[in-house]
Amino acid sequence: MQEPPLVTVLRRRARALPPLLVDGALALLVTGAQLWPLLTTRQYEGLPWHWWGYVVAVASSLPLVWRRRAPLAVLIVSLTTSLLYDLAAPVAEQPVWYGQLVAYYTVAALSSRPIRMLLLACTVVGSFFLPGSPDTALRSGILLVAAYAMGRAAAGSRAQAAALEERAARLERERQLEAQRAAERERARIAREMHDILAHAVSLMVVQAEAGPVAVRKDPARAEAAFDAIAGAGRDAMEQIRRMLGVLKEDGGAPRAPQPTVDDLPELAAQVSGAGLEVTFEVAGEPRPVTAASAVAAYRIVQEALTNIVKHAGATRAGIRLTWEDDTLMIDVTDDGRGAGRALPSGGHGLIGIRERATACGGTAAAGPRTDAPGFHVSARLPLS
Template identity: 35%
Template sequence: MLRRGVLKPLDVAVAAGFAAFALTEEFVVRMPGDWWPYALTVFTALVLLRRVIPLVALAASSVSASAVLYDEPPINYRLWQLVAMIIASYTAGRLLRWGGARRDLVRAAVSAGLVLVTALVYWAYDRTDPMAAFFFSFAPYALGVAMALQTERLAETAAVRASIREQQAREAIMEERVRIARELHDMVAHSVTVMTIQAGVVRRRLEGGLPVDPQLLRTVESSGRDAVGELRRTLGLLRGEGTDTAQAPVGLERLDELIAQVREAGLTVSVRRTGEPAPLPPAADLSAYRIVQEALTNVLKHAGPARVEVTLDHRADGLHLAVVNDGPPAAPGATAGGQGLIGMRERVTLFGGELTAGPRKEGGFAVRAHLPGGRPPAAGSGDAAAVTRVTGEAGATGVPS
């Protein structure tokens, strides 16, 4: 990009080419007059410094190439004088901008005036070729202005693209932070909730002089280890570490472990699986596990020792899951949507699914979600082909949905 300022190698090359052209013209054509060595030295310097003093170079070259310095037509001046004016005119059009400060506007107006006066003088002294009079002065100037405008447009386009890339990078970082925050909330909040409830049970039994089941303490320890492991995994993601140090992602294959944890925390949970299980994409599998986990954590927090039924219904249109409890009615505003419900909705929305969460008329709370992407319906499949399994602790009671 052509800019005013320090001399560059291109300036030296242009000045040297101009001097070589002028010397060739002088020795080949042998124009009359002995003043040309001094003039050529001056104009070679002006060509060299054209970006430093563009207005001075344009004024000097315009006067030198002007017809007022010569006899009646045909005008008898050197061709290199015209070339010097062309170079200066292009440089002025390229550098002297019409926008910006008042001083820049004045300089641009003066340069345009010089070009116009030069064209008019040419035309006034030699009316035989008016096109040449205006072409040699205005064409280089107009070309310089056009190049400057094109450069500005390209710069603006590059700036817009850079801004878009920067915005996309910020959005990607924000999405990653939200994902990590959701992972922290889903896993760590669940483990800490289980630890808190079980530690409270141990404290109350100790205060009452009752024996403490060692399994409760082992479960507290296990939940703590899970929380610490998840924190390490998430911090590794924040530090940009590879997946070698990260734990394997959880999914519905670990649902039984999750159910065992909440049972030890005091919930009575039954699990009902319907349909033929079909492999889910890893992200959908993880989201299904997190939704069940968050729903059970909310039961522990708000419903107390309630009975819960977890339903996994594999259908042709995807996985339908529900977590229903028969706890006490929710407090006013409890269903407004905390971080847990927001996270569940985000996970379901990511896959184009649906989620409903709210109190039940019979009492308690229900969370139902649909994650699309299940297996395609098999030929001849129907309700008779559905497989239903109910698992749970002895005496566990399912809650009607």
């Protein structure tokens, strides 16, 4: 059952107070309670109460100021002084020694298990030797045991609250760590997407731009086609980047066009063919439904492989082959370029990105020189489900 908000606020404010201030106020309150019989009851046969009674009432309660620092010592002082109450007469009858109960509660709540067990044993044995009637001894023992039980309950409640706070803090740390990991994964994904888009578009534009001056002098029609290819690659890159940045906006109002998939590979092959590289596209087997992750990975893997061919291979021909199997899609991209002699630029992420994309959707990827002819071979196996 949830406690009222006012109680929660008061509890929080009370916990914020300095412990010494709280214990001092408690000691004054208990002192007033123990002096109450002496201050309000009638004197004995016209005689004033003995001063000793006032001393004991104060001495058995004021040490509660230090109850958190030395709980056992405060309990011993309170018990000893209260037992000396009847040494003088006349004194008023004390119905309950509140200082003892508070000190007993504190020992039960804060002391170690051996001290608590010794205290319980002494309470049980001492009940038989307390001065006064058996009823008084029994009542005193019951009150002390009740104070002990309340102290243990308070200790258990604090331990449970501390455990819950620790668990909440741990969960919050784990949540922050997971959020950080998710952000890192998202940054890596965005970096791969930006790399794939820009590297592919810029490579095509550079190749066409390098061929443009030669074509202008020898073949104006081809030069015009080269400039058209540069413009098309730039527009495509800008559109994909604009779409990606729109998705990243907080308002979420940007249109979210679908990611390229396996069905867009023929268009990609045609686009690269326009850059002067002869690209063939083959399909073997019956096409099957494929997961969204594998579909995007297939397109990006082929795109990255073609980008590497355009940038580094010095090839004249490249081939794309898709092989549909029962539960996997095999992707093979080959070229007739430099093969093993190919040198990737420092810091390049092309082949690494291919492997990461394949692994991210549960597949595998490999790259290396061709064994059947000069050139390079990139292969990937992606799961269909």
